[in-house]
Amino acid sequence: MKSKSLDHFFYPKSIAVVGASEDPGKAGYQIVRNLLDLQFSGPVYPVNPKLDELCGIKCFPDLAAIPEAVEQMVVSVPAFAVPQVFEQAAKRGDVKAAVIIASGFSETKEPERVQLEKKVLAIAQEAGIRVIGPNCIGVMNTKNHLDTTFAAGIRQVPGGMSVISQSGALGASIMMFATNQAVPIGFAKWAHVGNQADVDVLEVMEYYRDDPDTKAIAMYMEGINNARQFLEVAQSICQEKPVIILKVGRSEVGQGAAASHTGSLAGSDSIYQAAFKQAGILRVDTVEELLDAAKAISMQPLPQGNRIVVLTEAGGPGIIAMDELGLSPEITLAKLSPKTKEKLKEILPPMAIVDHTEGYVDMSAAADEKQHAEALRCILDDPEVDGVVHLSVPPTFLQPKKMGELTAEVVSAFNKPVTVCYLAGDWVQAAREVLEERGIPTFDMPERAAQAMVNLVRRANLVQRVKEQKSTLSVTKAKISESVLNIIQPAQTNQRAVTEPEARSILHGFGVPFVPAELAHNQNEAVDIAKKLGYPVVLKVVSPQIIHKSDVGGVEVNLDSEQKVRSAFSKIVANAEVNMPQAEIQGLLVSKQADAGTELIIGGMRDLQFGPVVMVGFGGIFVEVLKDVSFRVAPISEKEAQAMLRELKLYPLLTGARGQEKIDIDALADMIVKVGQALVEIPHIKEIDLNPVRAYSQEVLALDARIII
Numbered sequence: 001m002k003s004k005s006l007d008h009f010f011y012p013k014s015i016a017v018v019g020a021s022e023d024p025g026k027a028g029y030q031i032v033r034n035l036l037d038l039q040f041s042g043p044v045y046p047v048n049p050k051l052d053e054l055c056g057i058k059c060f061p062d063l064a065a066i067p068e069a070v071e072q073m074v075v076s077v078p079a080f081a082v083p084q085v086f087e088q089a090a091k092r093g094d095v096k097a098a099v100i101i102a103s104g105f106s107e108t109k110e111p112e113r114v115q116l117e118k119k120v121l122a123i124a125q126e127a128g129i130r131v132i133g134p135n136c137i138g139v140m141n142t143k144n145h146l147d148t149t150f151a152a153g154i155r156q157v158p159g160g161m162s163v164i165s166q167s168g169a170l171g172a173s174i175m176m177f178a179t180n181q182a183v184p185i186g187f188a189k190w191a192h193v194g195n196q197a198d199v200d201v202l203e204v205m206e207y208y209r210d211d212p213d214t215k216a217i218a219m220y221m222e223g224i225n226n227a228r229q230f231l232e233v234a235q236s237i238c239q240e241k242p243v244i245i246l247k248v249g250r251s252e253v254g255q256g257a258a259a260s261h262t263g264s265l266a267g268s269d270s271i272y273q274a275a276f277k278q279a280g281i282l283r284v285d286t287v288e289e290l291l292d293a294a295k296a297i298s299m300q301p302l303p304q305g306n307r308i309v310v311l312t313e314a315g316g317p318g319i320i321a322m323d324e325l326g327l328s329p330e331i332t333l334a335k336l337s338p339k340t341k342e343k344l345k346e347i348l349p350p351m352a353i354v355d356h357t358e359g360y361v362d363m364s365a366a367a368d369e370k371q372h373a374e375a376l377r378c379i380l381d382d383p384e385v386d387g388v389v390h391l392s393v394p395p396t397f398l399q400p401k402k403m404g405e406l407t408a409e410v411v412s413a414f415n416k417p418v419t420v421c422y423l424a425g426d427w428v429q430a431a432r433e434v435l436e437e438r439g440i441p442t443f444d445m446p447e448r449a450a451q452a453m454v455n456l457v458r459r460a461n462l463v464q465r466v467k468e469q470k471s472t473l474s475v476t477k478a479k480i481s482e483s484v485l486n487i488i489q490p491a492q493t494n495q496r497a498v499t500e501p502e503a504r505s506i507l508h509g510f511g512v513p514f515v516p517a518e519l520a521h522n523q524n525e526a527v528d529i530a531k532k533l534g535y536p537v538v539l540k541v542v543s544p545q546i547i548h549k550s551d552v553g554g555v556e557v558n559l560d561s562e563q564k565v566r567s568a569f570s571k572i573v574a575n576a577e578v579n580m581p582q583a584e585i586q587g588l589l590v591s592k593q594a595d596a597g598t599e600l601i602i603g604g605m606r607d608l609q610f611g612p613v614v615m616v617g618f619g620g621i622f623v624e625v626l627k628d629v630s631f632r633v634a635p636i637s638e639k640e641a642q643a644m645l646r647e648l649k650l651y652p653l654l655t656g657a658r659g660q661e662k663i664d665i666d667a668l669a670d671m672i673v674k675v676g677q678a679l680v681e682i683p684h685i686k687e688i689d690l691n692p693v694r695a696y697s698q699e700v701l702a703l704d705a706r707i708i709i
């Protein structure tokens with residue numbers, strides 16, 4: 001039975017290490033070494049039939065020989081020896097959690113080894129043992145000094161972030177990097193779950209959500225199989241705690257590497273990007289950014305807005321920080337009030353630069369410790385300011401520690417985030433420690449302090465966004481209407497495409513507005529329809545075998561007279577007979593020719609991992625050349641659709657920039673929402689293409705529709 005809690009993994013009262021060894025080159029040695037060196041809070045029982053003692057403690061020949069209770073076992077024997085270890089554990093009856101270090105299971109995709117994993121899991125489930133792994137390095141917890149990994153060199157520095165890594169080696173290196181910084185970045189818990197035979201990433205995320213020591217969840221991700229469920233869980237967590245993810249596979253080359261590494265698909269990156277945003281996940285680009293963001297967010301309050309000030313003691317670092325902020329669209333440089341500027345001039349030495357650039361104050365190297373702190377107080381006190389990046393290269397006549405103490409006192413008096421960079425190596429070590437002890441994050445370099453502030457703002461925006469959008473990613477099953485089934489089922493049975501009139505009919509049912517059109521079976525009918533709709537009209541061939549109508553000469557436009565309609569009719573039929581002789585022509589669609597307008601494309605598809613996904617972009621040449629498109633996982637709300645539109649680079653064209661017609665944005669957003677609904681409610685649909693969509697000031701019309709089932 002699945003236990004809701006992973007406490008048996010993170011808080012075991014005792015641990016047995018099966019496969020312990022006195023050979024320092026073996027994993028089983030290092031695991032015991034780590035547990036002893038870190039002073040794990042409970043007893044450790046090494047298991048090896050050849051040894052009586054290991055690292056100064058008693059060693060047992062097998063699990064049965066351990067006289068005390070064993071809550072967790074770490075299994076570090078080769079894959080084929082693992083089932084026997086589980087049988088022994090099952091016999092004991094007290095083992096509740098097992099970390100399987102060994103690789104050589106389902107990740108190899110070899111049937112015999114896939115079977116081996118299943119066998120181990122079956123024994124475990126029967127015995128009520130939860131499993132992390134195989135092919136993993138397990139868990140760490142700084143609270144009880146637990147470390148099941150065979151990685152040497154990870155210091156256990158307590159902190160507010162908890163980590164999940166989809167790579168054991170990288171995950172361990174990240175923690176070495178983090179804990180070996182001049183001022184270490186601490187952590188609460190850490191996990192690498194390998195093949196996820198039992199405990200998976202989602203369960204660890206949920207455990208971290210409920211863990212009072214975890215203030216921020218940081219994750220290294222390669223890909224995820226149960227993407228939809230992941231998003232739902234992440235969305236629920238993000239409302240309470242930040243989830244920060246370094247997701248690799250941004251390039252096509254990177255995506256290929258990720259797929260072969262974990263066996264899970266990396267997925268199309270633009271869809272991940274969109275989905276993360278919907279769930280409220282903060283996505284970062286580098287390991288350093290992951291750690292810095294998690295550190296800052298777990299230590300500082302979120303800003304109430306995005307108006308930031310750089311308060312520096314030296315020009316160079318100040319400019320670097322300003323660059324970082326200036327390149328971030330989320331940030332606005334704060335406009336200090338005249339009163340604040342006056343006060344700063346009073347406080348600071350005469351050479352200080354207070355009003356050259358908005359959001360920038362250079363105190364100059366003449367400022368002393370008190371002036372540093374008072375300038376910061378004055379800026380934080382300004383209601384126009386939401387956060388401060390504070391930089392200093394303390395000159396030798398200052399006492400850095402005193403500077404840190406005074407600064408910490410000021411920061412603690414406000415509920416606004418401050419990130420600090422003191423640049424001067426060992427000289428500022430004590431000052432940084434003072435600040436960190438008081439919950440103020442410090443960084444080695446000005447760009448890191450500035451980027452951490454950007455991520456505080458981004459997190460604040462995401463919290464706001466998740467609250468406002470209230471979008472639900474869960475898909476409720478709807479009943480498919482009889483008329484839709486009457487189109488889809490014959491198409492499916494005969495493995496044929498849905499024709500344009502059929503696609504129009506399906507989407508019309510969801511409220512998608514089209515330019516008026518009717519099917520004509522002969523020239524006379526075509527002329528009658530054209531008269532009814534009004535010239536000019538467009539003629540298009542309708543055949544289940546012809547998907548790309550223009551390619552076979554199946555479209556004629558600008559038909560502004562009866563004569564032109566008749567000759568276009570014969571021309572299209574003749575073209576189709578020559579180019580696609582086997583195609584069954586059901587007739588020609590006579591459509592009113594839409595007026596010129598802004599051309600867009602709205603579409604949707606069923607992504608392998610995320611399921612229904614909608615897309616909007618600028619149409620015509622723009623879609624190919626600029627790839628100016630935006631994605632979301634469906635279903636989406638009207639607000640979300642509006643946000644998709646705002647993301648387009650050419651969005652200003654829709655709002656009337658440069659004399660363009662101001663578009664009916666609400667109608668456009670509504671069409672995206674409806675395409676999403678169609679995809680969600682009709683699981684048979686693989687792809688929808690509304691191309692082109694013409695947008696005007698008063699309405700938006702789809703001119704063509706393609707549905708692939």
Ligand code: COA
Pocket residue numbers: 018019020021022023026027028047048049050061062075076077078079081084085101102103104135136137167168169
């Ligand atoms: N009970 C107790 N001890 C056992 C045992 C059993 N059933 N079977 C073997 N042992 C002992 C061995 O005798 C050996 O001790 P010794 O050094 O005194 O001889 C020790 O356990 C380890 O077994 P060994 O066969 O030497 O294996 P190993 O240490 O070389 O390798 C693994 C074991 C699990 C590390 C290896 O098989 C493996 O899978 N490596 C890859 C791990 C990995 O990459 N994991 C994912 C990380 S992201």
